[in-house]
Amino acid sequence: MKKFYSNKVAICIxxxxxxxxxxxxxxxxxxxxxxxxxxKNDGFKSSAFVGLSNYIEVxxxxxxxxxxxxxxxxxxxxxxxxIPISLLMALLIDIQTKWIKRFFKATIVFPxxxxxxxxxxxxxxxxxxxxxxxxxFLKYLGFANITMAWLSNEKTxxxxxxxxxxxxxxxxxxxxxxxxxxTIPKTYYEAALIDGAxxxxxxxxxxxPLLQEMTKYVLFVSILGSMSQFAHVKIMTxxxxxxxxxxxxxxxxxxxxxxxxxxxGSAIAVLFIIECLMITVIINKFVAREKLEF
Amino acid sequence: xxxxxxxxxxxxxxxxxxxxxxCGSGSNTEKGKSDVSKTEKVKIKFLSLSADDNRNKIRExxxxxxxxxxxxxxxxxxxxxxxxxxYYNKLKTYNASGDLPDVWFSEQxxxxxxxxSGNSLDLTQYVKKEGFDKKFTMKEVIAPWKDGKIYAVQSGxxxxxxxxxxxxxxxFVKNNIKVPKTFDELLTACxxxxxxxxxxxxxxGKDGWAPNLFMLQTMMMIEDPNVALNLANNKxxxxxxxxxxxxxxxxxxVQVGAFDKGVTNVDYGPAVEQFTSNKTAMxxxxxxxxxxxxxxxxxxxxxxxxxxxxxxxxxxxxxxxxAPLSGYMVSKNTENPEVAAKFAMxxxxxxxxxxxxxNKSPTAYNTGIKIDGMSELAQKNFNEFNASKLKVPxxxxxxxxxxxxxxISTADGKLLTGQYSPADFIKNINSVxxxxxx
Numbered sequence: 025m026k027k028f029y030s031n032k033v034a035i036c037i038x039x040x041x042x043x044x045x046x047x048x049x050x051x052x053x054x055x056x057x058x059x060x061x062x063x064k065n066d067g068f069k070s071s072a073f074v075g076l077s078n079y080i081e082v083x084x085x086x087x088x089x090x091x092x093x094x095x096x097x098x099x100x101x102x103x104x105x106x107i108p109i110s111l112l113m114a115l116l117i118d119i120q121t122k123w124i125k126r127f128f129k130a131t132i133v134f135p136x137x138x139x140x141x142x143x144x145x146x147x148x149x150x151x152x153x154x155x156x157x158x159x160x161f162l163k164y165l166g167f168a169n170i171t172m173a174w175l176s177n178e179k180t181x182x183x184x185x186x187x188x189x190x191x192x193x194x195x196x197x198x199x200x201x202x203x204x205x206x207t208i209p210k211t212y213y214e215a216a217l218i219d220g221a222x223x224x225x226x227x228x229x230x231x232x233p234l235l236q237e238m239t240k241y242v243l244f245v246s247i248l249g250s251m252s253q254f255a256h257v258k259i260m261t262x263x264x265x266x267x268x269x270x271x272x273x274x275x276x277x278x279x280x281x282x283x284x285x286x287x288x289g290s291a292i293a294v295l296f297i298i299e300c301l302m303i304t305v306i307i308n309k310f311v312a313r314e315k316l317e318f
Numbered sequence: 319x320x321x322x323x324x325x326x327x328x329x330x331x332x333x334x335x336x337x338x339x340x341c342g343s344g345s346n347t348e349k350g351k352s353d354v355s356k357t358e359k360v361k362i363k364f365l366s367l368s369a370d371d372n373r374n375k376i377r378e379x380x381x382x383x384x385x386x387x388x389x390x391x392x393x394x395x396x397x398x399x400x401x402x403x404x405y406y407n408k409l410k411t412y413n414a415s416g417d418l419p420d421v422w423f424s425e426q427x428x429x430x431x432x433x434x435s436g437n438s439l440d441l442t443q444y445v446k447k448e449g450f451d452k453k454f455t456m457k458e459v460i461a462p463w464k465d466g467k468i469y470a471v472q473s474g475x476x477x478x479x480x481x482x483x484x485x486x487x488x489x490f491v492k493n494n495i496k497v498p499k500t501f502d503e504l505l506t507a508c509x510x511x512x513x514x515x516x517x518x519x520x521x522x523g524k525d526g527w528a529p530n531l532f533m534l535q536t537m538m539m540i541e542d543p544n545v546a547l548n549l550a551n552n553k554x555x556x557x558x559x560x561x562x563x564x565x566x567x568x569x570x571x572v573q574v575g576a577f578d579k580g581v582t583n584v585d586y587g588p589a590v591e592q593f594t595s596n597k598t599a600m601x602x603x604x605x606x607x608x609x610x611x612x613x614x615x616x617x618x619x620x621x622x623x624x625x626x627x628x629x630x631x632x633x634x635x636x637x638x639x640x641a642p643l644s645g646y647m648v649s650k651n652t653e654n655p656e657v658a659a660k661f662a663m664x665x666x667x668x669x670x671x672x673x674x675x676x677n678k679s680p681t682a683y684n685t686g687i688k689i690d691g692m693s694e695l696a697q698k699n700f701n702e703f704n705a706s707k708l709k710v711p712x713x714x715x716x717x718x719x720x721x722x723x724x725x726i727s728t729a730d731g732k733l734l735t736g737q738y739s740p741a742d743f744i745k746n747i748n749s750v751x752x753x754x755x756x
């Protein structure tokens with residue numbers, strides 16, 4: 025059996041169907057997309073070949089750079105706030121009793137399995153200025169002076185959308201971290217216990233370093249997921265007010281479908297692919313380069 | 319165990335194969351135009367707006383109910399397209415993928431997208447054959463497009479729709495607030511209402527809806543209606559001082575707190591509900607809502623748009639909705655063009671019947687129905703509409719192309735935050751305006 029699975033032919037046979045589908049539906053469509061990005065295209069016919077003119081227009085557009093910045097802000101919130109919270113949740117779940125552990129393992133993924141529409145509408149209701157939960161809670165605590173129309177204010181709208189997005193996937197990331205924690209041999213913790221290490225020290229010195237592979241995976245998933253943020257933006261604010269909360273993918277959708285400019289929309293898509301590849305290379309290069317072993 | 323695994327695998331494989339076979343199209347119809355026998359039903363896919371109460375009633379109570387009687391050989395598949403930007407995007411996606419429904423309801427800026435792609439059917443021969451064009455009192459409504467062809471059929475109800483500033487008479491009286499005659503008085507009235515804890519005005523703010531469809535144009539017309547007409551005829555641009563002032567007026571209304579706090583997220587239904595449940599004292603809306611408002615608001619009235627220029631009578635000019643390419647369109651690739659065209663004309667007629675009977679409002683299409691029992695307010699609106707000396711077409715409905723509509727939606731959305739200056743608005747929109755319609 026081991027000989028069968030280490031056989032290169034066997035590996036090819038098992039991975040070929042997925043590779044074919046991936047190539048057909050993910051890799052191949054990039055080629056016509058690059059072609060469209062070099063033409064003036066209104067969605068149903070390509071007219072003139074314009075070379076790199078679409079790319080230049082996109083790169084000169086302040087709205088594109090604003091949407092790019094918005095995306096990076098969402099990525100930053102997801103990575104710097106979302107991931108640590110998920111890790112903390114996983115660590116706390118691990119030290120609970122059996123039944124509490126089971127309860128949380130089942131329930132923390134509920135937001136992730138719910139439809140994005142449901143989550144987004146829920147958060148729209150929370151942010152509602154007149155009767156929303158957030159403003160009512162702030163008034164109850166005596167902070168009525170900071171209540172506002174969260175989704176209508178250019179300064180707060182992006183953070184509000186990011187919070188909704190990050191909240192939805194906190195539990196899923198926590199579950200991934202928890203899975204990683206379960207793979208760490210108990211002997212390390214037993215040895216640390218003998219030396220008098222508590223929960224905090226064990227987490228810092230043992231759990232987090234040995235979770236690097238899982239952390240790298242969660243980083244990839246989280247960053248790429250945040251980069252391709254669209255649904256929450258569309259449902260909660262339609263990129264508004266104005267263009268204040270547009271992400272790169274929303275800007276792509278707006279350019280292609282609202283402005284009927286598929287040429288520039290494809291150019292945005294190609295630039296987005298390049299950006300994602302660059303981020304992937306950076307993460308690969310600087311995160312968890314060597315497998316850590318005690 | 320091995321034998322069991324083999325049997326289990328075989329059963330599982332067979333189950334998967336059988337379930338896959340159900341995914342086949344199994345269609346026996348031929349592609350292209352088909353002969354329809356009297357017993358065979360023709361399937362028509364129909365996309366309609368579904369976020370609008372009037373459109374929903376027309377579809378549910380008129381089209382669905384009467385289709386079997388009028389066109390018994392037709393079976394309709396109803397596709398509900400939502401409203402606003404969502405509807406536009408759905409139709410544009412269908413257009414781009416070559417998967418347009420047979421018949422759909424369209425507005426001018428959207429119709430141009432389909433027209434330019436060559437996907438809309440020329441309805442001229444079918445309109446003439448049915449004598450549909452002879453039933454119109456306003457011939458402009460069924461006039462051909464620039465290329466001499468007719469692409470859309472409509473009831474002509476749209477032409478009579480105009481934006482009004484509805485208000486609760488009782489609220490104004492109770493709070494001792496004078497009905498404003500000038501824009502400055504309107505600002506004062508808004509401040510007074512706000513000080514009494516009442517949101518002054520309800521508008522649909524999502525995607526800049528109200529400024530897009532009428533408010534920006536109204537703010538121009540209260541100073542100089544000829545500027546709006548010149549803009550419609552491409553004789554001026556957004557640098558015009560009257561246009562700049564109009565943008566500034568909307569900004570001022572936002573800054574005095576005339577609208578709901580979260581106005582940029584207020585959709586159609588909630589905006590109307592705010593007014594009908596007395597949460598706001600005024601509502602800026604088209605007269606297509608008048609029948610619905612009269613049912614729930616016993617103290618309903620509308621005021622003339624407050625003037626921004628001394629001596630200007632704002633009732634002397636009126637903004638009207640509708641455009642030559644608004645209405646029901648047919649796909650060029652429909653399998654049954656004659657049946658689809660007939661269905662489109664049937665829908666336009668049902669529109670007219672609805673507006674004449676339930677809404678008690680006139681249409682350019684003559685249904686033969688005498689409009690009795692028009693409410694006092696509806697009669698007042700109708701009389702003022704007919705009496706107005708200058709009728710200006712809606713810029714949104716009949717002038718803006720797709721790009722212009724998209725960009726002005728963004729700009730108007732920003733305007734409703736109160737932090738977007740007229741200068742920035744003009745700088746960003748003028749470059750798009752220069753290429754409008756080209």
